[in-house]
Amino acid sequence: xxxxxxxGLTGFAxxxxxxxxxxxxxDRFLSAGYNVRGxxxxxxxGEHVLSLPAFQEARADGRLEYSVVEDVxxxxxxxxxxxxDVVLHAxxxxxxxxxxxxxxxxxxxxxxxxxxxxxxxxxxxxxxxxHLSSFASMCNWLETMEEQDGRVYDxxxxxxxxxxxxxxxxxxxxxxxxxxxxxxxxxxRYCASKKFSELAGLELRRxxxxxxxxxxxxxxxxxxxxxxxxxxxxxxxxxxGTFVALLAGKQAPVPxxxxxxxxxxxxxxxxxxxxxxxGVDGRLGIAAGHYDHQLIADRMRTLFPHLDERIPLGHPGxxxxxxxxxxxxxxxxxxxxxxxxxxxxxxxxxxxxxSISSMERM
Numbered sequence: 426x427x428x429x430x431x432x433g434l435t436g437f438a439x440x441x442x443x444x445x446x447x448x449x450x451x452d453r454f455l456s457a458g459y460n461v462r463g464x465x466x467x468x469x470x471g472e473h474v475l476s477l478p479a480f481q482e483a484r485a486d487g488r489l490e491y492s493v494v495e496d497v498x499x500x501x502x503x504x505x506x507x508x509x510d511v512v513l514h515a516x517x518x519x520x521x522x523x524x525x526x527x528x529x530x531x532x533x534x535x536x537x538x539x540x541x542x543x544x545x546x547x548x549x550x551x552x553x554x555x556h557l558s559s560f561a562s563m564c565n566w567l568e569t570m571e572e573q574d575g576r577v578y579d580x581x582x583x584x585x586x587x588x589x590x591x592x593x594x595x596x597x598x599x600x601x602x603x604x605x606x607x608x609x610x611x612x613x614r615y616c617a618s619k620k621f622s623e624l625a626g627l628e629l630r631r632x633x634x635x636x637x638x639x640x641x642x643x644x645x646x647x648x649x650x651x652x653x654x655x656x657x658x659x660x661x662x663x664x665x666g667t668f669v670a671l672l673a674g675k676q677a678p679v680p681x682x683x684x685x686x687x688x689x690x691x692x693x694x695x696x697x698x699x700x701x702x703x704g705v706d707g708r709l710g711i712a713a714g715h716y717d718h719q720l721i722a723d724r725m726r727t728l729f730p731h732l733d734e735r736i737p738l739g740h741p742g743x744x745x746x747x748x749x750x751x752x753x754x755x756x757x758x759x760x761x762x763x764x765x766x767x768x769x770x771x772x773x774x775x776x777x778x779x780s781i782s783s784m785e786r787m
Contacts, residue, residue: 430509433516434463447515448652453694497537502544513555521611527592534618560645561616574750580708584620591617638706645686650780679739699763712754713767717745
């Protein structure tokens with residue numbers, strides 16, 4: 426069977442994703458009989474992946490392995506890339522600090538993408554490269570959600586920020602505008618870096634000597650179960666942390682959701698394998714619909730009545746995703762080209778809570 430290389434096997438692919446997506450993609454390819462090689466930053470991280478219960482069968486039959494690439498920018502991917510048929514680039518540092526310059530946020534994302542694409546271009550066995558980007562590369566993050574209310578995004582949209590604008594933040598914004606945007610200069614720059622890393626890969630693909638297909642996947646917030654059932658939930662990032670926070674007690678607050686479009690991590694993994702098996706290239710938005718934290722809390726209470734005292738009550742039935750303001754990611758193109766359908770939201774909630782509960786029992 427073909428071999429798939431997944432960069433950043435243990436990392437978080439993107440701030441609006443913040444779930445160990447690469448593990449799910451690896452699991453989906455392994456279940457279909459593929460061999461999987463993942464890059465990690467240290468031997469310890471690689472051994473951690475091999476120790477996860479979900480991968481014991483693949484470890485035993487030698488179909489899952491790791492290759493250490495310590496630095497996503499300066500690291501040598503030659504050995505990792507050797508003999509692989511498909512590359513999925515998921516390694517992208519998550520840096521949203523307001524204290525970082527544009528270059529400090531941009532360079533790891535853009536240069537890291539170029540390092541992977543250049544290595545893939547030199548390896549004759551590589552036939553297909555997938556770039557795991559984000560809805561962040563489509564939206565206008567210099568607008569408030571109120572200003573975007575009702576807007577429907579698709580693959581033709583690009584985050585309009587320029588490199589010059591990203592570098593000059595916050596000086597190009599009034600105090601009033603900066604306050605309206607939540608003061609998240611680092612977040613705006615991070616979203617810009619997703620756009621420019623995507624464009625870097627597209628530019629390289631246009632070179633005449635590059636022969637592989639290129640597909641870009643742009644999901645919004647990614648929810649669902651975690652396959653890392655060893656790392657404590659509190660250390661697993663925002664997506665898992667959302668469900669942990671919604672198990673903090675009946676009197677705990679239900680916080681608003683910053684982003685209201687989502688996809689289940691297992692559906693995103695399914696999209697990845699269908700891209701390869703159907704030979705689809707181009708840019709694809711992958712989204713199931715809208716969600717919010719009150720909706721999660723209400724569905725958790727229905728699905729897990731024995732957890733009632735742990736689930737914040739909030740304001741049942743008052744859904745941010747219904748009242749808005751909100752934008753929408755139209756994923757009709759992916760549905761058509763991949764034959765992709767999305768699991769019910771209850772399955773997403775159930776999977777997330779059950780994976781957290783299993784860790785609490787360990």
